[in-house]
Every structure is written in structure tokens, then in C-alpha cells.
Amino acid sequence: MTSNNFLIQLNNFTYQYPHTANNALKSINLSLKKGSFVGFAGPTGAGKTTLIKSINGIVPHFEGGTFSGEVLLNGKAADTMSTAEIGRSVGTVLDDPEAQIICLDVEQELVFGMENYGVPPAEMEQRMQKALASVGIAHLLGRSTASLSGGQKQRLAIAAALAMLPEVLVLDEPTSELDPLGSEEVFRVLKQLHQEQGMTILVTEQKTDLLARYCDQLVILREGEMVLSGTPREVFQHQDIFELGVALPEVTELARRYYPQAEPPITLDEGVQFCRNVILSFGG
């Protein structure tokens, strides 16, 4: 361990993909302690996926390109670590489950990752059951991966990452194919991992209403820059939020029309309370 106790640190990290004209990430500074639950939002092309890939080593190990600054994992520079070494602490769920899932059936998909990282065979069965159960797909164990729906594939990808017992879980839009209940369930699983195992979670998501309710910290990216960071409430209160191309929870948007400067409600319950207060203020 180094002197600081940050699990993940990006210091002035700038990155450019090969054969491109612009930096995909620009001077990112982000320090996260163990046990953080951070959401990332921002329009397409903002750099969310690239940021996730910089933490799990895909950038620059597989993508190539050029970078300056540094990404530190437990104080160690990620570019000096092998991807296998990074993979032991960082579990990844990519935004395209079609591309991530490579095995023919569900069981193989989980075993494949564990074998690659040298998990003792005696442990595999139990890890597999636990990982599948925690995302609610224990019943799919014998299924062929081709027969799974998009939503089921997303859950499988999460289970495969969990089976590695990572210290950090990074997820890129893990609910894009899921219905509202399924999306909520994924975030409940994340919250449970966060609370019970102290797992550090970094997740990109378009449904800001989920980020508002589950994350401790929300980061907004735009054109490769970190433009806002804070608690979800702080971020949604910021005067620039409307220009950044992210959807606010509807209760938040409503409240900001009445009191643009005040701390807005960010959940339904808070929204109900807010409206009651507004109605009280009408007198009558």
C-alpha cells in the first residue's frame, strides 16, 4: 500500500484512441476510496465507456492509443500491471453483453472466467451458484447462452464478474436491455454487494433516476471532461445541469421550475413531500 488510502485514482489522466483526432478523456482527476458507489452519466461520446475501460485496463492494454497522467489501483500504476492482475481486483460488465459472452452455455461462461484466474475447482460450484442466485438467474444454469434474452445476458455478464469475487465492480450501462423492475433489481443487487461486502461499485447509466437513488457520488462527463461531481442532489441542483444532456428525475425537474436555487427532491417520496409543501404555500 502507498501512503494514501484510495483504491482507485486517476491523476490528470488523458487518453486518445489510435487513429483519432481528439482525446476521449481529458485530464480526469478522480480519487475513490474502497466502498464507493459512483454513478457516471453524460451523453453519448462523453467518455463513460472509455473511463470504465481505463479502470479495468482495456485502455490502454487492448485499445492501444496514447495517454498521459496515471491510473492507480491500490496505489499501483494500472499500465504497469497485467490485465490478469487487474482482473483479479476489478470485475467488469461491458455495455454490449452480446460481445462479452463467449461460451455456449451459462455454466461454461462462469467456469471459463474462474479457470482463467486460477480459482480452485472445489470452490467453483459454490461461487457459481451464489453469483447466479444474486442476480436471480440460478434457474438458467443449464441454458445455452444463445437462447437467452438481452436482459438475461446482462444478468449473466454480472454473475460472471461476481464469480471472481472482485474488489471493484465496474459496469457499463448494465440495465440498457432491462424492464423497469429488472433494472431496479440490478441496482438492488449492487447495493447489497456494496453494503454487505463493502464492494466498490462504478456504474454508467442513462436512467438517472436510479443513479439518484442508489449512488453516493454522481459524476457527469461531457466531451471527455468531468464537468460535475458530487452527491446526486448536489449535481442535480447545479445550474448547468440542464445543458449537459442528462435527464433529471421528473420530480427534480419539477421542483427546479419552482425553486431553481434550492436543494431539489430526487426521489418520488421527496417529490410528494415537496408538492405537499408547495400546496401548503398556496394557503386557502
Added chain:
Amino acid sequence: MNPVIKINGLSFGYEFGDSVLKDIYLEISPGEMVALVGQNGAGKTTLVKHLIGLLRPPAGKVSVADLDVANTRISKLSRQVGYVFQNPDHQIFHDTVQAEVAFGLNNLGLPREEVEPRVTAALSDVGLEHLAHENPQRLSRGQRQRVALASVLALRTPVIVLDEPTTGQDYQERKQIMALVEQLNKAGHTIVFITHDMSLVAHYASRVVVLCQGRIILDGDTREVFRQTDKLAESLLLPPQVTVLANQLNEPLNTSVSPVILSVDEMQDYLQRVREVKRNGTGD
């Protein structure tokens, strides 16, 4: 007006599987804009595949534009109904974006001088003109989704079916895509779209069909469907956040039925009316 889509007692199950669609009756008139909603696995994709002959309905059960889907060749049917797949990779086969979009137009036998401007217009509609010469496989999932969308919109079929067209799109892109679809609807096209985003449903659909475990459990005017919170809960769906908010406030106005609020704008108007009622005891 004669319905353009007629489904008359359709039931269906995949080989070796349970029944997926159960006794579906559905009529859609020309010019309607219908949202088809339901949980993952409810049967939405299976249902719409019967409209385009990808799944073969029994004779006489499904007709589109007076063609019996059971005995109409797909090439003939595809002049009447265009379908954007849920998974763009099931429909993208060419190695440039431009060729992909041109393919369907060429198939229709359109002359070259007509194909080119249509391709250009469709790509610009979905914001991809700068990627016309790219290989679709090099694009992001969200971009591939828009390639698929462009290639169907270019055909300008009277009926357009979109299976989760906004998956992987950011807030602005979702609005752009739906604005485009709305424009086509205003120009007379019949639209059926599948989505999990209830705010999009509230904003754009005039009618909502709710599918739950293969049955239609609700079908009606958007506002009326979102009034049925219990029925929706049964299929594990929630109306938009503002709709639930207004519902929970349950603020009595001088009206017999509480209004169903579909947007933040409507919520603001509603609070304004509550204010008027409180201030001078009137309201309508």
C-alpha cells in the same frame, strides 16, 4: 376506418416451449401511434414478428393492410410494414452504413437516382451522415441501432414497427428518435413501438397496449391505461414518476375523477389549478 392491423385470436408457442402468446385480439387503425409495453419476456417481440411474417401466424389470424400474413410473401409484406429489430445485429449485414441503408431501397426496385437521396436523408435524420462510409461493426451499439432505424425509415412503409428503438441512446438521442417517429406518424404512417421507457410512452403514444405473460391485459388511451395503476402493477410496470406523484398527492380538485398527469408540464399546470381552487374555491 378499416384497421390496418388485425389480429384475431392469435395464440403461439415456440417449438419445445410453453405458450408465449395467448388469444390475442388487436386492431390498429391507420395513423395510430401505439406503444406496446410489458416486462422482459412478456411476448412483445414475438407478437410483432407475426406482423411481418417472421413468425408465421395460422391463416386468417393476422392481417396487415388487408394482406393475410400467413400466405403473403415477405417481399410483398415488407412494402407495407417496416420492422426495426430489437437487436440491430440481427438486421445489419453490409460492410458500410450506406450500403446497409440502401439495401432495402434497392430491393424495392427503386432507381439509383432515387435511392441515393433517400439514403442521405435517412442518415441525416438519425444523425449518422458523417459515418456513411464506416463499417457498421466498428460503430457503437447505439449507433448500430440508429443504422437499423435509418434503413427502415428510408423505406417509408405505411406501417412501421419499432422494437425498443431507443435502447443504448442518451436522453437527447431518445427524444430525437421519437420526434422523428412522431413526424412520420403525423405524415400518416401507423406506428407501433415497443419500449420500457414509460416517459416516452406518456409523451408520444396515443394508445398503450400492455402485454403480460402473453396476454393483453390493458389496451386503451394512454391516459386511461396509466390510470389503472393496480393492473399495471400486476404486470410489474409503473407509470412515469410524475404520474405516480400526482396519484399519491391525491389532491381533491372540484372534479369527480382525479386527473392523470403525463408530464412535468402537466404537473405544473395541475399545481396551478390546485392553487386556483385553494385561493378562490373555483376550478373546473
